[in-house]
Amino acid sequence: MANEGTLDAMVARLSADLRPVRRLPSPPLRAAAWIGAALAMAVGLCFFCDLPALRERLAAAPDMWIAVAGSTATAVLAALAAFELSVPGRSARWALLPMPTLLMWISASGLGCLRTWGMPSPSPMGPVGEAGHCLTHIVMLSLPLMALMMVMVRRACPLRPNLTALVSGLAIAAASATLLNFDHPFDASATDLLAHLVAVLLVIGANQVIARRAIADPLRR
Template sequence: MTRTPELIDVLVADATPVRRLRPPAARAACWLLFAGLVMLFVGIAHGVRVDLALKLHQPLFVIGVAAAMTTGVLAAVGAFIASVPGRSRRWLLLPAPAALVWVATIGYGCLTSWVSIGPDGMSLGETARCFATLVLVSVPLSLVMLIMLRYIARLSPGPVTMAGSLAVAAMTAVALSILHPLDATAMILLWNLGVAALFLSVSGRYGQRILVWLTRG
């Protein structure tokens, strides 16, 4: 039987250096920079809504976009801080106040024109382009967030990945508000909350499996 000192020597001899993760604030800043670049590229390709200048003079619109962006920033920061072993999970509550304001002011989006009738008959309306924007923004942000949080795969990742998903949903909502012109009331609330609920439910149900798979890869 191998004695304990010998086992320790063997483990130490075979150990490889472990690269420390960057500080949570730095990782959050990197993800937010990536999110900004994605939104910039999509905005250049799509173009902003034609009435954006007018909307920027409407306090409710400005507050809603600012609250969504703040929610995304704070959710990302909270997720990366809480992903560090030993850090309090209370950091995950960091975006809660901004999220409440965001939910209270949601009233903008593109669910009002699923189908438009033109001279050539039925055609997809603005919501088809809205859905394309949603995919182009949310998919890369979600993948990068999962990759950056993969090291918490075995440390009860559910709440952390849910906070990361909230960050993705909030930043996606910002992109939709800036790029698409159609307004709605109760229906857009269902749209944005549906996006957030989808991210949160998928991450809560499959987050650990996905993160374990990413860690193995």
């Protein structure tokens, strides 16, 4: 009886300062919140871009709006997959969810190089200037999205930090590529496409390194 009393007292002391854990919203709701933040950025960019010119350019060639639709869908599906993967017990097959739209995005982006006509550009930049513009803007647009994704995913304490970071990086890169269209009035040349690819891979790689460490920290404590 004395031992039982001592054990009960010890349990009472250890649990005295514990607070109830708030349950996280479901992965679809968290994905919707992150996508809402990206949408808010798009609304903000609308005030600084020529929307009629943007609509005209997207309607002028099928590959342009298909590429935008592909990057947008990839951002949505990859965000949902990342938040699903952040929940312990979820199947790793969630990582396959954005693959069809990723192929659509990549294929349509490459079609711009195969067109026999070029799209009019209001900018006098050459290929190198266009590539630098693309690279810089995708990286800059990704920073707030990366910070928000890192905070939201880290709270769930995923058991697959590498895979979760990879898929969340894809969501960030795809969303940034979509937002780039508001301030990137250039046709898809080979140089521009290469810069686009480098920027996307850079965002995914940076997120993989930074987010993996941030996600893994709670697991070590």
